[in-house]
Amino acid sequence: xxxxxxxxxxxxxxxxxxxxxxxxxxxxxxxxxxxxxxxxxxxxxxxxxxxxxxxxxxxxxxxxxxxxxxxxxxxxxxxxxxxxxxxxxxxxxxxxxxxxxxxxxxxxxxxxxxxxxxxxxxxxxxxxxxxxxxxxxxxxxxxxxxxxxxxxxxxxxxxxxxxxxxxxxxxxxxxxxxxxxxxxxxxxxxxxxxxxxxxxxxxxxxxxxxxxxxxxxxxxxxxxxxxxxxxxxxxxxxxxxxxxxxxxxxxxxxxxxxxxxxxxxxxxxxxxxxxxxxxxxxxxxxxxxxxxxxxxxxxxxxxxxxxxxxxxxxxxxxxxxxxxxxxxxxxxxxxxxxxxxxxxxxxxxxxxxxxxxxxxxxxxxxxxxxxxxxxxxxxxxxxxxxxxxxxxxxxxxxxxxxxxxxxxxxxxxxxxxxxxxxxxxxxxxxxxxxxxxxxxxxxxxxxxxxxxxxxxxxxxxxxxxxxxxxxxxxxxxxxxxxxxxxxxxxxxxxxxxxxxxxxxxxxxxxxxxxxxxxxxxxxxxxxxxxxxxxxxxxxxxxxxxxxxxxxxxxxxxxxxxxxxxxxxxxxxxxxxxxxxxxxxxxxxxxxxxxxxxxxxxxxxxxxxxxxxxxxxxxxxxxxxxxxxxxxxxxxxxxxxxxxxxxxxxxx
Numbered sequence: 001x002x003x004x005x006x007x008x009x010x011x012x013x014x015x016x017x018x019x020x021x022x023x024x025x026x027x028x029x030x031x032x033x034x035x036x037x038x039x040x041x042x043x044x045x046x047x048x049x050x051x052x053x054x055x056x057x058x059x060x061x062x063x064x065x066x067x068x069x070x071x072x073x074x075x076x077x078x079x080x081x082x083x084x085x086x087x088x089x090x091x092x093x094x095x096x097x098x099x100x101x102x103x104x105x106x107x108x109x110x111x112x113x114x115x116x117x118x119x120x121x122x123x124x125x126x127x128x129x130x131x132x133x134x135x136x137x138x139x140x141x142x143x144x145x146x147x148x149x150x151x152x153x154x155x156x157x158x159x160x161x162x163x164x165x166x167x168x169x170x171x172x173x174x175x176x177x178x179x180x181x182x183x184x185x186x187x188x189x190x191x192x193x194x195x196x197x198x199x200x201x202x203x204x205x206x207x208x209x210x211x212x213x214x215x216x217x218x219x220x221x222x223x224x225x226x227x228x229x230x231x232x233x234x235x236x237x238x239x240x241x242x243x244x245x246x247x248x249x250x251x252x253x254x255x256x257x258x259x260x261x262x263x264x265x266x267x268x269x270x271x272x273x274x275x276x277x278x279x280x281x282x283x284x285x286x287x288x289x290x291x292x293x294x295x296x297x298x299x300x301x302x303x304x305x306x307x308x309x310x311x312x313x314x315x316x317x318x319x320x321x322x323x324x325x326x327x328x329x330x331x332x333x334x335x336x337x338x339x340x341x342x343x344x345x346x347x348x349x350x351x352x353x354x355x356x357x358x359x360x361x362x363x364x365x366x367x368x369x370x371x372x373x374x375x376x377x378x379x380x381x382x383x384x385x386x387x388x389x390x391x392x393x394x395x396x397x398x399x400x401x402x403x404x405x406x407x408x409x410x411x412x413x414x415x416x417x418x419x420x421x422x423x424x425x426x427x428x429x430x431x432x433x434x435x436x437x438x439x440x441x442x443x444x445x446x447x448x449x450x451x452x453x454x455x456x457x458x459x460x461x462x463x464x465x466x467x468x469x470x471x472x473x474x475x476x477x478x479x480x481x482x483x484x485x486x487x488x489x490x491x492x493x494x495x496x497x498x499x500x501x502x503x504x505x506x507x508x509x510x511x512x513x514x515x516x517x518x519x520x521x522x523x524x525x526x527x528x529x530x531x532x533x534x535x536x537x538x539x540x541x542x543x544x545x546x547x548x549x550x551x552x553x554x555x556x557x558x559x560x561x562x563x564x565x566x567x568x569x570x571x572x573x574x575x576x577x578x579x580x581x582x583x584x585x586x587x588x589x590x591x592x593x594x595x596x597x598x599x600x601x602x603x604x605x606x607x608x609x610x611x612x613x614x615x616x617x618x619x620x621x622x623x624x625x626x627x628x629x630x631x632x633x634x635x636x637x638x639x640x641x642x643x644x645x646x647x648x649x650x651x
Contacts, residue, residue: 247272294320
């Protein structure tokens, strides 16, 4: 008996019973009614037995003596509602009474499995165990199938595990003869007069497998076996062959085989070693193979025998379908393949995929040679049956490029060797085998840089999805994978700004040093000119003390108080030392009337064009209403101009 899925469990039923039982006990106990010991059957009105509520479990006529005797043999009488309360765990609980029964983990073939509960097969409240077919649906009787299947599996198998293969209760020859004894003459007569070897019954007859042939013959049986024509190969009444060499005997009928006309043939075909692969009478798989291809082929090709599913084998390898790619007898192709190695062979299963990249505008050159990148058998532990890690596979052709990409700052997919995150390894309608247009491809991961995710002011290359105009897709010596230095990147479009700054008398240090990103966001923001924040935030990142001193002054300059640095200053370059929009007093005249009578009255009769405002006033915030410099001449501070100046007499 082959190892099949673990039997179904009766635990849900047991849980339901225990839930009901426990609920009843708790309900009765909680109501002040004294509860009898389970199975006690007391007659007094204030006593209750388990069966008074669970009558169906006391009248099933169970052969289980523990059930007939007392529920308390297995169950605890009290416990949390809904929780199965057995006195011990299975199988230890059952072993207390059934010590003579071997546990299910006996021998090399445990059943139903190590540590499995007895209730996997046995219902503790019913008379009969579960039918084996509930877990072994393949062991069902069919037309002219093994009669034993309609009876009890235990006629041949031990139920609790055994050292014998298939858990057979005796050697196969003894088992068969125990039912099919008959007289030797009768058995021989039904087998062409050939004396029988009872140990080989299952070579032709199926013990479990479904079959519709008479006498439960295996479906994949030799035509002569199905016809009962033993004399086609054997001498009358004997197992002796008509031709001494089995291979020569097979060739007497199979005089032409596919491998005879091919450039390469399976070893043994020419030597007549037919029985190395075929059974002369019947087998589990057509054409009368001695075993399923996966088992049969790996008996010689042992390197494929232990391929774990975790190693991601090719689907036909995992399914043991060697003949889906290889010819059993011969081929004109290498490795006895049924078609040319590469796209022609793979197209037999992957025709849609191959047609797709063959029609691509830019097919990848190696696509006709699938084996350059993919393993025909798999087992490499790599996804998509790759012959090695993806980086290594790509480097086999793009060695220099892959080595170069390891320098500096590396794009995430490149760093982990996942080239196929961005490139289609088979073919694409986009340049350099990209899966999508470059911008769309970048935004698939960098969604925070999509136009909708940014502020209302968006950098034009972002709007047009020209990510690669600024960034390198693989690696860079610069932060953020910039193609070159930030200044050079900006210069490629904003060369006039940088040129004018270089020619100006005074340039803002970030501009002079090529640090455009100190003030500007390269993608998008809520501010004009892509400024990272408001003026106070942006300028204050470097000029923090200016704002601090102005706020501490008795009278701050109103533009400074409002955080409007650019009312007076420019951001890139200027002809003035302080990057002001104009020199003093021209700058001041943009807000102050420097020729009014009031102004002249406060300035010795001089208009603003004749004086330097900064000699007396602090441009960010100062002392008194007029924002005087912190350190002032005492007479000036008192308004005693005539102490030093000759004042004109009023007329």
